[in-house]
Amino acid sequence: MQATLSEQEVIRREKLAELKAMGIDPYPAPLYNITHTAQQIKQGYSEETKDEYKEISIAGRIMSRRDMGKANFAVLQDETGTIQIYIKRDEICPGEDKSLFDTVWKRLLDLGDIIGIKGYGFITKTGETSVHVQSFTVMSKALRPLPSVKEKDGEVFNEVTDLEFKYRQRYADLIVNPGVRDTFTRITKMKNAIRSFLNERGGLEVDTPVLQSIPGGALARPFITHHNALDIPLYLRIANELYLKRLIVGGFPWVYEFSRNFRNEGMDRTHNPEFTILEFYVAYKDYLWMMETTEQMLEETAIATNGVSTSVIDGVEIDFKAPYKRISIYDAIKEHTGFDISNMDEAGLREVCKSLNIQVDGTMGKGKLVDEIFGGKCEKHYVQPTFIIDYPVEMSPLTKKHREKEGLVERFELIINGKEIANAYSELNDPIDQRERFEEQLKNMERGDDEAMFIDNDFLRALEYGMPPTAGIGIGIERLAMLLTGNVSIQDVLFFPQMRPENVA
RNA sequence: GGUUCUGUAGCUCAGCUGGUAGAGCAAAUGACUCUUAAUCAUUGGGUCCAGGGUUCGAAUCCCUGCGGAACCA
Secondary structure, three states: OOOOOOHHHHHHHHHHHHHHHOOOOOOOOOOOOOOOOHHHHHHHOOOOOHHHHOOEEEEEEEEEEEEOOOEEEEEEEEOOEEEEEEEEHHHHOOOOOOHHHHHHHHHHOOOOOEEEEEEEEEEOOOOOEEEEEEEEEEEEOOOOOOOOOEEEOOEEEOOOOOHHHHHHOHHHHHHHOOOHHHHHHHHHHHHHHHHHHHHHOOOEEOOOOOEEOOOOOOOOOOOEEEEOOOOEEEEEOOOOHHHHHHHHHOOOOEEEEEEEEEOOOOOEOOEOOEEEEEEEEEEOOOHHHHHHHHHHHHHHHHHHHHOOOEEEEOOEEEEOOOOOEEEEHHHHHHHHHOOOOOOOOHHHHHHHHHHOOOOOOOOOOHHHHHHHHHHHHOHHHOOOOEEEEEEEHHHOOOEOEOOOOOOEEEEEEEEEOOEEEEEEEEEOOOHHHHHHHHHHHHHHHHOOOOOOOOOOHHHHHHHHOOOOOEEEEEEEHHHHHHHHHOOOOHHHOOOOOOOOOOOOO
16 A cells, blocks of 8 residues: 655655666665774774775765755765765866766765765865765665755754654654754663673573563563463563572572563553563572662763763753762651551551552552552652662562561662662572561452452472572663663653554554 | 643744744755855745634634653542
8 A cells, every 4th residue: 555655755766777777776685895984984084094094985874965066065864973075076077077076976866875986085175074085985875865954063953853753753853853853862871881790790681481381580560461372371571580589499699681571551751551670680689789780880880871870851960979878768657648558558558648649449458558648758859869668568579578577578679860770689588488578468459459460389499499699680671771871751762662553654 | 530731844942812834954056176053046845633613714713533742640
């Protein structure tokens, strides 16, 4: 099904046919030998080094053109940036036949087309490092016009701001909007820095199942699918925690995975149905050790990503420099609501919620109520990185009981800019206690909590073989990426955020 | 799920209290051998998201649907 073409698309198809008629393949097969990138030439070229730039070739997309009749300037964009090129008719076409310049270059090539050029470096009268073209090769004809974004002195004109366009056609967004590529390359730097940090300390990167028959390790609603050959339901993972712990049982001292998780829940600026959590588990450590490791890792990661330990988001400067403040969740609630809930039962918590105007329902247990109070009244106050520690046992079914404090577990969450970035604990390795916690969850499920955990008997079997004391953490990679790149929407740190399907003609 | 905002040329946008569409960039044609948001002249380009309704007449007002965004739950 082909929709009616716009005027410009028709013209480009006609040009394509004309190129072919002239014997020029608009989509040639042979590899093109590229000697330099735009950035290498801009940074490396000078009066002293000019001899090294006598025979160079670059390739890229034509982004703008300035036509002076028998001489043209154009801007070529490659993966490193843009560079100006200069092309003269009588050099390209020394003989009588001027068609290569007049017809092919000036008329049949458009903004967006990909070409390769051979030539030499030089500096224009106005001081811009450029490439003087001696020959060019058509490498890909663009049939669809790009949005015409322009830029001068860092100021962008006619920038594509339509979010729907940006998210649905990220390929065009990347070509046309300066800064988008940078955001994503910084995110990759961020992930590489995390990998280096973990690898240097003995971490082993592993892969565990995405398709799981019991969706465990977190409290969330899963996507469900069906395996035809086995005729069983399977779930896309909501977490990989229970599999990484099985590997700790198996004897690996430190495992990690960038886990793509899937949660069948609402979408907003901080939630996409598919997202990434870095989880890592380290044997013979506890949550206190994990706090120190986390703050070191984030400081190093911030510096690797941005060059400094700070980042600005929404006008607020965040400093990732270690160490981070620590406060217990009960103290945090006391500080921001005035209520001391440390010894309260469920009924007392419901009273507190009522007086704080927090909506609750009958399915919520004690843990969920504490979570609502903290989430509603406290979380937003923690802008600089802060560890919230020592959670009540009811909201943490996989966490070891606190070494000293009755009713609490050894758990922390890291809050930055008012949002949860990481969640970690001293892992529960007592198989009998773990079975009881799962049974508690089953009660919540019967009560109507559709996010409660299933019992995973195979995981319990693994624990029964003995798991060493272990510290584990999950870090929200998109949320960290948002903080480090200064983006407030998760859609701006995912190449292809989830959208309602459109009808593309 | 609720409330609000939003959808006009390839892109960015204008279009008043209703009289069937405009600008800049991009495109076409022409001029110009160091321009840089190049410049100058001329020209073309629209299912005004879709479907209903009100009206002599709807891009504009009303309703429904579809897409997008923000806030709330």
